[in-house]
Amino acid sequence: MAELLKNFFLTLSNSRTLNAGAQKFGLKLGAQSVVAGTNIDEAIETIRHLNEQGIEATIDNLGEFVHDRAEATAAKEQILAVVEAIHVSGVQSHISIKPSQVGLDIDYDFCLENVLEIAEKAYEYGIFINLDQENYSRLHPTFSILEAVHAKYPGIVGTVIQAYFHEAMDNLEKYSDYRLRIVKGAYKEPADVAYTDKADIDANYVKLLEYSLLHAKYTSVATHDHTIIAHIKKFVKEHDISNDKFEFQMLYGFRSDMQKELAKEGYHFTTYVPFGEDWYGYFMRRLAERPQNLALVTKQVFNKKTNTLLGLAAGAFLIGRLSKR
Incomplete structure (x- = not known):
């Protein structure tokens, strides 16, 4: 599971489209804790x-x-x-x-x-x-x-x-x-x-x-x-x-x-x-480095009952969608 999460976030970190969309959010996806x-x-x-x-x-x-x-x-x-x-x-x-x-x-x-x-x-x-x-x-x-x-x-x-x-x-x-x-x-x-x-x-x-x-x-x-x-x-x-x-x-x-x-x-x-x-690429690599970092972000952005991986994937998807508007 840890390796899957690492690869998932490393893949996201290389997305220029998601990076552009993330800037529209400022630091609202949890990155304010580490940036x-x-x-x-x-x-x-x-x-x-x-x-x-x-x-x-x-x-x-x-x-x-x-x-x-x-x-x-x-x-x-x-x-x-x-x-x-x-x-x-x-x-x-x-x-x-x-x-x-x-x-x-x-x-x-x-x-x-x-x-x-x-x-x-x-x-x-x-x-x-x-x-x-x-x-x-x-x-x-x-x-x-x-x-x-x-x-x-x-x-x-x-x-x-x-x-x-x-x-x-x-x-x-x-x-x-x-x-x-x-x-x-x-x-x-x-x-x-x-x-x-x-x-x-x-x-x-x-x-x-x-x-x-x-x-x-x-x-x-x-x-x-x-x-x-x-x-x-x-x-x-x-x-x-x-x-x-x-x-x-x-x-x-x-x-x-x-x-x-x-x-x-x-x-x-x-x-x-x-x-x-x-901040987007940096933030995604921090999530890839330590799966424990997911909990930090989830507490600030998503309901605690939300599955961490699904929540962050949804967040990344949302960034991508909004960046195309």
Whole structure:
């Protein structure tokens, strides 16, 4: 059942039609619990509240399905505005960028120019940039952008290692001099490039974390799995790894009590804070990652007696119908 739900929501996440329809609803389909508003001011206010609890943030101006230069340029300008807002407000936050949002699927050189323009401003203000990784077809182009940005603005940029890829350890070893976020992976990938069994992914994830903690410049342990978190807490203690070498990361809206508790325990903690009108693809992948997330949405949108899967499918269908009006 879990695998069926995952495939269901991953399929929905790739629908440009549903994405367009979802924007008409704002965040009324439950996404308001995991997306920090639709504009910069709302996102900055959310981050300010997190900072008051000893939690830093990485902010993601959501955007997908970018297929022309005008859309990519508009996204770049919005991200530049986010960098400016972080600087002016003084909140403790860095930014996360998806290369596809600023033109990777259009033209590599065009995308690189956009990222470099963002990096120039971030470098001026001392704001770190994380290049989010997406699906496998974008993996190596993103690494190339990483290297190009680092060559011009050293120390300002890092990226993500996804544990479900067979080559993840090779990539981790190659980029261990960068600040790295280690994740399990949230896209549907074929078996020839990625592990598909949860147990295999989890095992590789822990293996990558341990290597990164011992060898990488800085490690972001990005997971909501309390068992893995407990293992990492024990591992860093046994190997005398300083708290300044790593942080825990979770997504905004998930396991908030644990986020606060880890911060209170003295661990560096960063919350991934997404915002924007283009929230649909992100939201669907969060539902695909953890079937438990369905309950969160169902409580806010549908009658509790409604079957969760049917309710969400109906919601997705409704979005699609309304988007055609």
